[in-house]
Amino acid sequence: MSTPQLVVHRDKELMAEAAAARLITKIVDAQASRGSASVVLTGGRNGNGLLTAIAGSPARDAVDWSRIDLWWGDERFLPEGDPERNVTQAREALLDSVPLDPKRVHAMPASDGPHGSDAEAAAAAYARELAEASVPENHAAVPSFDVLLLGVGPDTHVASLFPEHPGVRETDRTVIGVHGSPKPPPTRVSLTLPAIRSAREVWLLAAGEDKANAVAMALSGAGEIQAPAAGARGRSRTLWLLDTAAASRLPRSLYPPASA
Numbered sequence: 305m306s307t308p309q310l311v312v313h314r315d316k317e318l319m320a321e322a323a324a325a326r327l328i329t330k331i332v333d334a335q336a337s338r339g340s341a342s343v344v345l346t347g348g349r350n351g352n353g354l355l356t357a358i359a360g361s362p363a364r365d366a367v368d369w370s371r372i373d374l375w376w377g378d379e380r381f382l383p384e385g386d387p388e389r390n391v392t393q394a395r396e397a398l399l400d401s402v403p404l405d406p407k408r409v410h411a412m413p414a415s416d417g418p419h420g421s422d423a424e425a426a427a428a429a430y431a432r433e434l435a436e437a438s439v440p441e442n443h444a445a446v447p448s449f450d451v452l453l454l455g456v457g458p459d460t461h462v463a464s465l466f467p468e469h470p471g472v473r474e475t476d477r478t479v480i481g482v483h484g485s486p487k488p489p490p491t492r493v494s495l496t497l498p499a500i501r502s503a504r505e506v507w508l509l510a511a512g513e514d515k516a517n518a519v520a521m522a523l524s525g526a527g528e529i530q531a532p533a534a535g536a537r538g539r540s541r542t543l544w545l546l547d548t549a550a551a552s553r554l555p556r557s558l559y560p561p562a563s564a
């Protein structure tokens with residue numbers, strides 16, 4: 305697993321623009337070397353800010369949108385089309401304005417879908433979809449995602465894995481139903497840490513003063529049960545994309561030499 309690297313930007317707008325440019329380049333590179341790309345999206349303001357920045361970037365036309373698989377790190381278990389669903393927000397921010405192959409947009413099930421209100425069944429179905437997309441040489445239950453995006457919560461949660469909650473202790477399953485989430489809505493579906501760690505690159509996004517303690521804790525040696533973000537690492541790269549406010553309580557020894 306990779307050691308976290310930090311990039312600190314002046315503010316959350318610049319962070320979103322820079323992360324958008326970085327993600328576009330990553331997708332174009334993956335498509336050039338492997339023919340297609342796979343990206344795991346996150347819910348939350350920072351993840352949506354990144355998608356909005358891609359939508360507004362002329363470089364978005366460098367991506368072949370028909371050759372990308374989109375997955376989700378977590379979903380709020382609500383009816384199809386609910387404005388609070390992560391997929392609904394991602395569609396509004398970017399997905400409805402680019403020519404994606406609908407078969408390659410792997411939204412997590414909704415609470416009025418084939419599994420009804422059974423979040424465990426929805427999680428199991430998503431786990432099967434991931435396993436089917438994993439090529440045998442991966443020897444893994446999930447595909448080798450090129451980039452997996454995660455917003456970081458003020459309590460250090462990532463996806464729907466909350467400190468001390470059962471989900472963060474899951475070691476077998478790749479996808480779980482989450483009940484009693486401290487962040488509304490209470491029922492969610494989430495990738496687990498082992499699934500997250502099978503990504504080539506994990507990028508964590510945090511902006512604002514209210515994230516400063518979480519960022520400092522996750523990067524200062526806290527365990528993943530207390531600080532789930534600490535356990536979110538990519539196989540070849542773990543990148544924390546921050547603004548100065550979110551980085552403001554990092555120990556000086558961790559603060560990167562250059563920031564913009």
Ligand SMILES: O=C(O)[C@H](O)[C@@H](O)[C@H](O)[C@H](O)COP(=O)(O)O
Binds near residue numbers: 350457458
């Ligand atoms: O469904 C969700 O709410 C998320 O996926 C969640 O993990 C989010 O990414 C963080 O809470 C950060 O959210 P912000 O970027 O809005 O702070």
